[in-house]
Amino acid sequence: MRVYGVIMAGGGGTRFWPLSTKARPKQFLNLSGKDILVNETIDRQRGFIRREDIYIVTNESQAGLMLQETGGRIAADHILAEPAARNTAACIGYAAMELVKKQEDGIMCVFAADPHIRDEEEYTRVMKLAVKAAEETDALVTVGIRPTFPSTGYGYIKSIPVESRPWRAVEEFVEKPDADTARAYLEDGGYAWNSGMFVWKASTILRYFRELLPDIYACLEKIGDAMGTDREQEVIREVYPVIPKISVDYGIMERARGVLMLEGDFGWSDVGSFDSLDSVRTKDEAGNIASGETLFLDAKNCVVCGTHKLIAAVGVEDLIIAEGDNAVLVCPVSQAQRIKQVVERLEEEGRSRFL
């Protein structure tokens, strides 16, 4: 069965402001120093998906930039443009419909555009098993991440082994826990981080849409019926903006029967904010992480991201210093979560030209 990749690259996200902006969201950032995140995500699938079978779903305002920045990796007709952001269920349903209508039924692997994965070989091994699970069982399959610390920032998946099979049976999806619960999950060993990676047959997920999210399925059917006709774009523009906003986790995964999970231990990081850049960058001996042109003079444990200008950090500690196209941010590493307040404030003050 043919294996397709679907990269969800719709995210706005403010946690890397001012490096990321509305015009240039996180997936277009080169955080590792090697390539932009979305290209790293495309290239990472090379071990089990042919490049011409990879699709990207993104906001239509970013489709042009996506085509340009992926530099020939992805053909224009493999960039699925959403006229509006309607959460992950809509995005996944649209891509599944595209596959069954224009290609064929096949295994559909869904990824976020922006995680970093250190051990690509192990990643490929696990993903191949996930593909195998979806093929053999016709189940919805997810890839959970073996926790390395008691994170309160992710949802968790509780699962139990399946006899003589490399995958596990999902018992429950649980919300982001408090610190005590997170520690208990880590100790228990039966909980994995919900990474938002899914593998299933396109026809299978559409069946779940019909059953569990009939309103959305009705919209998807209208879009599917117009696919390949002159009216395709017109119908998408008409129908998409009114698709109910719901996540695939909440709308389907938590309610489906017999969900399977592969546990991954391949150095996954969602690179969620400036304080997690150490997952993609090496610290110098003073604990600083730097990108762009920098000068450190007695600076310690700083995260310094220059874009166009030299950044000189003198005698400072534990600071984020980030220069984007339109703005410079200086903030203690420990207050990285306050960046969204800055963004909100700028919106309120009518200064969204800096966002």
Add this chain to the structure above:
Amino acid sequence: MRVYGVIMAGGGGTRFWPLSTKARPKQFLNLSGKDILVNETIDRQRGFIRREDIYIVTNESQAGLMLQETGGRIAADHILAEPAARNTAACIGYAAMELVKKQEDGIMCVFAADPHIRDEEEYTRVMKLAVKAAEETDALVTVGIRPTFPSTGYGYIKSIPVESRPWRAVEEFVEKPDADTARAYLEDGGYAWNSGMFVWKASTILRYFRELLPDIYACLEKIGDAMGTDREQEVIREVYPVIPKISVDYGIMERARGVLMLEGDFGWSDVGSFDSLDSVRTKDEAGNIASGETLFLDAKNCVVCGTHKLIAAVGVEDLIIAEGDNAVLVCPVSQAQRIKQVVERLEEEGRSRFL
């Protein structure tokens, strides 16, 4: 007697890097938010010098920028271009020679391009007295600043009153003192800060050059002889670079007889570095000083200077954050004096494109 102004604008200076650069030194910075320093200095003389009688001595590499940035205030032939920086004696001697050869003997008032003066009315009153002193007595006259705190950053002038005259007789020029000595000077009351403002007849200062700095005088004579001829520029380019480098303070003022001083108390500040910007800018209620587009979120006592980009300071205290054309600096206010180390380091590392 006609009164001329000579503004010395030769300074490189690194203490406002990266706002100030080699291509755009401190005198071209708009630190007050009103106008660039050199224009404020030109305009400040309006109460006692006609604008067409003001000259600027600057490095030839900056002459074009000076003409442009002063926006019609100064005619091109009143910008005296130095082919090399040879300290203040050379600069003053060149300007004095220009006056006596091309204009006439007159009172010559010498200013630095970059101090800030709060009380312009009082300044004008004092300067008029200084002009009167130079006219009446033919002495070298300086304007000392009444100290407002025991500064260790300036040289001092010791003086005593002159009976029934508004000026004082200089007893001694003294070097930058240590903290104890500075406190003693402040208590004594007979010491003023050496601000580098001088008033004298052009012919008088040239007489002192001939007597006290005969090597320099010989160079000045060669330049003076060529003035107004076809060879003027050629001779300046030949002679100027070999003029001995000496300050007018050390070469003349400390050795001349009968130097007079007016004491000024008009809110003078040399705006020497980021930590003295409070002399030209008002702090907000959190103690922050801001220029350009800024956003403060729980930031305290910061000095934030934006040029092109928004600067967002979140949860930080006592920091300088300065964005220049090519670089961004982040440094504790208390370490403002380390900026010159940054500049030295960039030179050493061959990264002088950022300077």
